[in-house]
Amino acid sequence: DTGVSQDPRHKITKRGQNVTFRCDPISEHNRLYWYRQTLGQGPEFLTYFQNEAQLEKSRLLSDRFSAERPKGSFSTLEIQRTEQGDSAMYLCASSPTVRVEGYGYTFGSGTRLTVV
Amino acid sequence: RKEVEQDPGPFNVPEGATVAFNCTYSNSASQSFFWYRQDCRKEPKLLMSVYSSGNEDGRFTAQLNRASQYISLLIRDSKLSDSATYLCVVSTGGGNKLTFGTGTQLKVEL
Numbered sequence: 001d002t003g004v005s006q007d008p009r010h011k012i013t014k015r016g017q018n019v020t021f022r023c024d025p026i027s028e029h030n031r032l033y034w035y036r037q038t039l040g041q042g043p044e045f046l047t048y049f050q051n052e053a054q055l056e057k058s059r060l061l062s063d064r065f066s067a068e069r070p071k072g073s074f075s076t077l078e079i080q081r082t083e084q085g086d087s088a089m090y091l092c093a094s095s096p097t098v099r100v101e102g103y104g105y106t107f108g109s110g111t112r113l114t115v116v
Numbered sequence: 117r118k119e120v121e122q123d124p125g126p127f128n129v130p131e132g133a134t135v136a137f138n139c140t141y142s143n144s145a146s147q148s149f150f151w152y153r154q155d156c157r158k159e160p161k162l163l164m165s166v167y168s169s170g171n172e173d174g175r176f177t178a179q180l181n182r183a184s185q186y187i188s189l190l191i192r193d194s195k196l197s198d199s200a201t202y203l204c205v206v207s208t209g210g211g212n213k214l215t216f217g218t219g220t221q222l223k224v225e226l
Contacts (some may be wrong), residue, residue, distance in 0.1 A: 031212065040124070042203050042216030043160065056213065091159060095212055104150045104205070105214060107159040 006092050012114045013082055020078045021111045024081065025094030032075050034067055036060065043091055049075060050097065060097035080093040082115045088114075119143055122204050122217035129224055133194050137220045139187040139204030146215075148207035149180055151189050153200045154219065160203055163189075195225045 005024045013019050025032045030051055035043035046065070047057045051072035061067075064082075069075040079086055089112050092104035124138045129135050141149075149166035164171065165189055166178040177190040187204055204217040 033213070035216075042120075042205075042218050043214075043217065045213055048213060071132065104148075104152070104162040104165065107161070109159050112157075 004092055005104050006108035006111050008111055010112045010116060011112075013044075013116055015084060016081055018078065018080045019082060019113065020076055020092055021092075021113075022074060022076050023092030023108055024074045025092070025102050026097065026106055027073075029094035029106075030072070030097040031095045032069055033093045033095070034075070034077050035093065036089075037089045037091060037110075046077075065076060077112075082113075084115050087113055087115045117143055118217070119215045120204055120206055120217035121179075122220050124218055124220060126221040126223050129194055129222070131194060131196060131221075131224055131226055133224075134190065134192045135194055136191075137189045137202055137204070137222075139217055141187065141204075141206045141215075143206070143208050143215075144185060146185075146206040146208045148212075149178075149187050150205040150207070150214070151176075151187075152205055152216070153205040154203055155200050157177060162170065163202070183206050191222075194222075196226070197223050198222060199224045 007022045033048040034046040037043040038113045048070040064080045067077045089110045091110045095105050120141050149155045151163040152160040153163045154160040165175050166180045170179045175192045179188045201219040201221050
């Protein structure tokens with residue numbers, strides 16, 4: 001498999017529960033990104049990693065959100081005490097470190113979270 | 117003001133029409149520019165990069181005007197399969213973080 005994979009594809013959870021999503025990037029990509037997309041909006045940046053280091057976090061990433069990439073390979077995004085406003089598509093993407101002219105990201109298929 | 121602004125549409129056009137999308141960005145330090153395509157309930161996929169000299173890929177032509185901070189996408193001879201949301205995207209900073217517009221919805225009709 002040469003793409004970015006995300007698991008699960010769909011998650012329905014009750015308000016107040018914790019959820020965790022997983023992303024497996026393209027193996028040779030050092031950078032991994034998390035985005036969130038709500039209906040009618042473009043993806044919004046949450047955070048990114050270079051190898052295992054989390055280098056930037058958006059103000060959108062409240063204290064209830066935590067992301068890890070412990071060995072510089074797969075990453076997890078955890079949301080604690082979910083709220084209805086967390087309902088969205090959570091997208092993971094990866095890219096190589098060295099800038100390649102014209103190279104964008106490769107996105108995974110996303111995890112669609114519904115908080116009821 | 118949003119960093120990347122697009123007309124959300126929808127643009128409803130007949131098959132075979134030419135349609136143009138425009139986008140403006142606010143950060144003059146932006147370094148790379150892209151158009152992504154997103155089908156309903158799917159992930160965004162890179163359509164094409166946008167270069168200062170302008171570039172073409174089949175029926176698609178992208179233009180960048182750095183002085184005006186303006187990006188465009190032209191689709192000629194539109195097909196039913198072109199129906200999707202087109203996202204204008206800019207990259208700023210060393211981390212290659214991408215900032216997306218809200219997207220422009222295109223519906224190509226018979």
